[in-house]
Amino acid sequence: MEKVISLKTILLDMDGVLWRGSDPILNVRELFNRIRELGFQVFCVTNNSTSSVDVYLEKLNGFGVRLKNFQVITSAEAAAVYLVEQFPLKGFLFVVGEEGLKGTLKKQGFYISETADMEDVLAVVAGLDRALTYQKINQAAKLISRGALFLGTNPDKTIPTPDGNAPGAGAVISSIEAASGQKAIIIGKPERHMYALALSRAGCTPEETIMLGDRLETDILGAQRMGMHTGLVLTGISNRQAGESWDPEPDIIAEDAFEILEVLARK
Amino acid sequence: MEKVISLKTILLDMDGVLWRGSDPILNVRELFNRIRELGFQVFCVTNNSTSSVDVYLEKLNGFGVRLKNFQVITSAEAAAVYLVEQFPLKGFLFVVGEEGLKGTLKKQGFYISETADMEDVLAVVAGLDRALTYQKINQAAKLISRGALFLGTNPDKTIPTPDGNAPGAGAVISSIEAASGQKAIIIGKPERHMYALALSRAGCTPEETIMLGDRLETDILGAQRMGMHTGLVLTGISNRQAGESWDPEPDIIAEDAFEILEVLARK
Numbered sequence: 001m002e003k004v005i006s007l008k009t010i011l012l013d014m015d016g017v018l019w020r021g022s023d024p025i026l027n028v029r030e031l032f033n034r035i036r037e038l039g040f041q042v043f044c045v046t047n048n049s050t051s052s053v054d055v056y057l058e059k060l061n062g063f064g065v066r067l068k069n070f071q072v073i074t075s076a077e078a079a080a081v082y083l084v085e086q087f088p089l090k091g092f093l094f095v096v097g098e099e100g101l102k103g104t105l106k107k108q109g110f111y112i113s114e115t116a117d118m119e120d121v122l123a124v125v126a127g128l129d130r131a132l133t134y135q136k137i138n139q140a141a142k143l144i145s146r147g148a149l150f151l152g153t154n155p156d157k158t159i160p161t162p163d164g165n166a167p168g169a170g171a172v173i174s175s176i177e178a179a180s181g182q183k184a185i186i187i188g189k190p191e192r193h194m195y196a197l198a199l200s201r202a203g204c205t206p207e208e209t210i211m212l213g214d215r216l217e218t219d220i221l222g223a224q225r226m227g228m229h230t231g232l233v234l235t236g237i238s239n240r241q242a243g244e245s246w247d248p249e250p251d252i253i254a255e256d257a258f259e260i261l262e263v264l265a266r267k
Numbered sequence: 268m269e270k271v272i273s274l275k276t277i278l279l280d281m282d283g284v285l286w287r288g289s290d291p292i293l294n295v296r297e298l299f300n301r302i303r304e305l306g307f308q309v310f311c312v313t314n315n316s317t318s319s320v321d322v323y324l325e326k327l328n329g330f331g332v333r334l335k336n337f338q339v340i341t342s343a344e345a346a347a348v349y350l351v352e353q354f355p356l357k358g359f360l361f362v363v364g365e366e367g368l369k370g371t372l373k374k375q376g377f378y379i380s381e382t383a384d385m386e387d388v389l390a391v392v393a394g395l396d397r398a399l400t401y402q403k404i405n406q407a408a409k410l411i412s413r414g415a416l417f418l419g420t421n422p423d424k425t426i427p428t429p430d431g432n433a434p435g436a437g438a439v440i441s442s443i444e445a446a447s448g449q450k451a452i453i454i455g456k457p458e459r460h461m462y463a464l465a466l467s468r469a470g471c472t473p474e475e476t477i478m479l480g481d482r483l484e485t486d487i488l489g490a491q492r493m494g495m496h497t498g499l500v501l502t503g504i505s506n507r508q509a510g511e512s513w514d515p516e517p518d519i520i521a522e523d524a525f526e527i528l529e530v531l532a533r534k
Contacts, residue, residue, distance in 0.1 A: 131400075133401075134399040137399070157445040157446060165408070166405050167405055168445075175434065175439065179435070179438040181424065
């Protein structure tokens with residue numbers, strides 16, 4: 001971590017780092033104040049595609065934290081940005097996903113196709129959809145076979161719920177992959193698109209950036225592939241033993257995000 | 268094919284060999300007459316789990332062919348036999364599948380659980396389900412995580428329909444595999460269970476048996492793994508070029524099932 005002295009930007013996973021569901025894990029407001037004191041830029045990056053950026057801004061606001069729109073990146077938002085790059089003239093998309101995803105794509109100027117006659121559909125975007133049906137899988141696979149681009153918001157196979165794990169975006173995507181015979185382009189962590197979007201908004205190199213997250217196989221793996229610094233917090237999914245046997249080990253393993261900030265402050 | 272002189276039993280795939288949907292590919296009645304003349308036992312084996320054995324017997328009857336109940340093996344039937352072996356005392360199953368599958372399992376004495384409280388569920392059986400929902404995937408994955416056995420009727424990722432390919436059992440199974448983190452035990456071709464059931468009913472060894480089918484990666488592959496003789500017909504999915512470059516090449520490649528019988532008659 002010698003290079004840590006040049007650190008300018010913190011990327012922050014939210015669920016498992018700031019809160020679990022609606023319960024805060026730590027004093028969220030104090031955490032962001034401490035980040036500001038230390039002079040870091042901050043971006044929140046989540047694989048969740050079912051809530052819009054506005055919903056996250058409100059949630060953060062509820063904890064006394066005011067962020068700008070561009071500081072929150074969901075996999076839905078990153079998918080929308082990716083699609084704008086691919087299709088600057090916009091057009092129709094077919095979405096297997098929830099309202100947060102549809103709204104985010106519409107906000108970027110895309111139309112959401114719901115009809116059977118879909119010759120003009122540019123891409124299929126698949127994410128967590130708790131109203132998934134056989135018919136949606138069928139329509140999505142047909143469009144992909146006919147040449148539509150196939151995007152998956154995030155690879156998480158499960159989502160934690162009060163009743164235990166439930167199927168995640170990865171379960172939705174894998175059924176469409178099977179039916180279409182094609183692999184999705186995955187937008188969320190550990191793939192590169194969300195990290196790249198954050199870096200471009202931050203105007204930073206990977207070496208100037210540290211990713212703080214609770215999940216080795218998404219947050220940490222993806223950041224390591226990008227060449228970023230990494231900090232694993234033990235407030236979510238992965239435990240210390242898993243962190244220490246991860247190869248390469250995260251640069252910092254700490255009980256929570258405050259502890260990571262203190263390590264960075266001492267550098 | 269020297270050993271072909273000891274051939275006693277023909278296993279016959281139906282869709283793509285005898286008919287496509289409701290249209291016969293050849294004179295079905297004449298084909299079975301010729302099989303009888305040549306002195307072979309015959310068993311029909313299909314990966315389709317959505318229709319019961321009775322439905323297939325009726326369909327064959329409609330073409331003038333009378334078979335006995337035990338001569339038709341669907342992946343639903345083979346799944347039911349497998350479950351009886353595992354759970355001779357029977358009990359509750361959770362089914363992600365259609366009425367043909369549920370009826371077949373009930374006929375063997377199992378109960379189908381539809382309720383949320385499912386502590387007693389022995390196994391989850393997943394197949395093609397054109398009424399698939401997110402909730403079914405969720406319930407299935409929860410039961411599997413809790414220790415229920417996980418069976419998939421067949422691995423076909425798509426099914427042909429008049430409107431092109433639609434999602435098959437494989438697409439249903441892969442979403443449950445993703446959500447549960449566990450691989451299904453697959454009953455259908457190319458796995459061994461259906462072939463083994465046919466051999467046991469025939470009282471034959473693999474060397475005394477030939478599998479006739481139209482699909483290399485299910486019919487032919489599975490039979491080759493079992494050590495059976497194989498005949499590829501070109502009336503369905505796979506073409507001659509694919510058959511000739513398959514390794515090892517099927518013992519016979521022929522335009523249709525009649526042509527294969529003539530090859531066998533000359534031995």
